[in-house]
Amino acid sequence: MAMKLISLIILFTGVALGGDVKPNILWITSEDNSAHWLGCYGNEDAQTPRLDALAKEGFRFQHGYSNAPVCAVARSTILNGAYAVTQGTEHMRSRHPIPSKYRSYVSYLRENGYYCTNKTKTDYNFRGDDRAVWDDCSPEAHYKSRPEGAPFFAVFNLTETHESSLFPKKNQSDATRLKPEDVTVPPYLPDLPEVRSDIAKYHDRISLMDRKVGELLDELESAGLAEDTIVFYYSDHGGILPRGKRYLKETGVRVPMMVRVPAKFQNLSPFKSGEVVDELVAFVDLAPTVLSLIGLDTPEQMQGRAFLGEKRKDAPKDDMVFLFGDRFDEIYGMRRGLTDGRWKYIRRFTPNKPAAPYSFYQFSMPSWVAWQDAWQEGKLSKEYAQMWEAPQEVEELYDLESDPWEIENLAKDPAQAERLASMRSRLKGTMIEVRDTGLVPEPMWVDLVGEGTIADYVASPGFKIDDVATLAFLSGEKGDAAAETLLSTAAKTGDAISRSWVLQASLFRGKPLMEHPEKGLEDETSLNRIMTAQLLYSTGEKEVAAKAMFDELRKDISPESVLYLTNAIYNLGLIDEVPRKWAKEVMADKKAGEYVKRFAKRVLEE
Known part of the structure; x- marks a missing residue:
């Protein structure tokens, strides 16, 4: 008994003095759901009690961004802490080689004694063996398999909200919690029966995902590990409805992101429980942040900012998130963007192409098919038809405060000429700085x-x-x-x-x-x-x-x-x-x- 008491004293003294006690880290990711689908982000139709509670227990970022609006490109940015366009991983499902200097954050964690698991999504978009990155990358991967005494880093990727969940071949049920006629249709979408039906069905998928998040949190609690583990939740990019995934609009790149830090590791976070954080964070920041949580400096080749941990850096006053989209699946189309959370600038480098589609895969979704059919039949007003036509506007500028759905393009507004020129110049400078491939x-x-x-x-x-x-x-x-x-x-x-x-x-x-x-x-x-x-x-x-x-x-x-x-x-x-x-x-x-x-x-x- 005396020895156990001495051990406990040493343990808690180590924590108090910032000793070698390391946090476990649990990442829960979902697929294809932008921030506006969750109750804690203001969706009144949502039923997401577990994520809403997590946001109150921890803190949530109001301006969290996926640098790219599609999974493999976004994931390569996360893994190596560098923009996909710098690495040469910006084209969907490509396997081009990248320089050896790009090392995954996982490799640094493993070198520092962490047992790292991934269940199970990889798709890292460059040549190599994706699974070799991890101690275990499989359907059975779990932190409970770690060696005794080892801290863990564990990723659980939830697929319930992937766009394919709305494909009739995979989801044939018409019974939904919300009636299609009662759902809220965002103003950037035409009000079509198929759009309403897909919205209703997706709310059910979001609620299912929320329950899966709850199961993972309950499992952590039951194992007695909740007070030793920092929990992240985010989605891999936006979506799921048309003009979401694959688009640089907020519906494609603004993601829910929240973090819960237990009491013993509060020194690693400047944010309080229940706080809504206004500073910008993006996927390029995740790798430096994880390394900072275990006391490591950001490696030179990483381009992001550590927003938590011992090595945290405050966000610059003029901070902006860099956004990019290139070939998604089989369709080429180059776009770049910047946002400070209030203003959004998007530039098309292939404006001779229509803005839809960016992939043929999406045409298994009824709302996408219905929108295209309505356009081809001439049943749409101009604002809903223009996405399908060419040429497109080269530049777009949006005031996200007054126009959160990005409907009114202010690029030709004389009152915004100075802002437009400034953001255009900054985008060009950013592309040069990051060596945009x-x-x-x-x-x-x-x-x-x-x-x-x-x-x-x-x-x-x-x-x-x-x-x-x-x-x-x-x-x-x-x-x-x-x-x-x-x-x-x-x-x-x-x-x-x-x-x-x-x-x-x-x-x-x-x-x-x-x-x-x-x-x-x-x-x-x-x-x-x-x-x-x-x-x-x-x-x-x-x-x-x-x-x-x-x-x-x-x-x-x-x-x-x-x-x-x-x-x-x-x-x-x-x-x-x-x-x-x-x-x-x-x-x-x-x-x-x-x-x-x-x-x-x-x-x-x-």
Whole structure:
């Protein structure tokens, strides 16, 4: 008995003096639900008692953001504490190599004695064995399997709210807690029966997820570990309804995020129980924060800010969250954004493309199908039809305080001209600072870097990122004579990357900015040949352009070039001219990518 008393005295003295006692850390994540689905974030239709209680026991962030609105891209940002666009992991379900300097936060935890488990989502979006990161990554992974005395870090990923939960093949029940006619339809969505039905069904999925969160918290309590464990809850990005997931709107990137810190570790948090925290936090901050909770400095290659722990850094007064979206599934489309929680700036770098769809996967959801059908049948007012049409606005600016659903674009408001210019300039500066690999089109990566990495290529002194970023921004300055002069010069003197941005500018304007556009069909890069064909098609040279694209289909080009080519063929309405023989060969090819096979399947179905 005396020895036990001495041990307890030593233990609590260690805690009081900031000794070696380390907190356990439990991460509970859900999928595809933006912040506005929860009761504690103001949804009056929600039934989320366990998460509402967790927010009161701990603290919740009013402005928590996923830097990307889709899972694999967001997850790579979390894992390595660096922006996906810096690592070269911004394209959905890609497996490009990344520099060896990028190490997961998990590796640091394991080196410091933590038993790390993940149940079970990985999808880290770069070459390697995702499961090897963990001590255990499986359906059975659990902190209870840790060695005696070891602190744990455990992730439980709840899938109940994934977008597929609204696919009729997976959810055939029409019985819902809320009647569809009684739900609140947010004003950015058309009020269609399928939209109302999906909202009602998703509230049930949210409530189910809430109960699963409660089960995990009860299990922690029953094991006697609640007072030794810091608990995080967040969703992997926004969603689930149309214009949520895959969009840089708040519905796609603003996530619920809350943390509960037990009394013995209150020295690691500046926030009080029940507090609503206004400072910005984003997924890029999670890895530095976890390391800070166990007393580690933020590694040099990590780009986020530790917002808890011994190494916490206060948020800068002019803090902004950097947002990005590129190829999601099989559809290319580059967007970047910034927000300070009040103002949101979004810029499209491919405004010649419509804003929907960004993936064909979503068309198993009734509300997505209904919205598209209503548009095709001409039944929508302008505000609900514009997302499906091209070209799109290059710039968007929203006042999130007065317009939380981001309906009124203020980019052309003279009163906001100064703010618009400031945020535009800051976005460009941010992209240059973080060495945004998205400035290089993905279909060029393999040819440019060989066995290297696109991150090292863009970070090298030889890559003139300021010049490339300037061309990227000029490509959207329609009607600017000076911009067109600079772009035309780049067409003559620039490299393949520069030529691609001139071609993008030409596609947006609907006219060539080079003297002899047909010469682009002989460009050294497949992407530029395809973009040239698109340009020629749009300017009336349809036969020449179509032949060039189908010739390209027979060439030995990179998988990403093939994917871009299928985008072009689909967008120009040429899918019924694709040789069925090619499609059958793709379907039989084990090395063909999932997304190219999806295109081939559509060819055969057509």
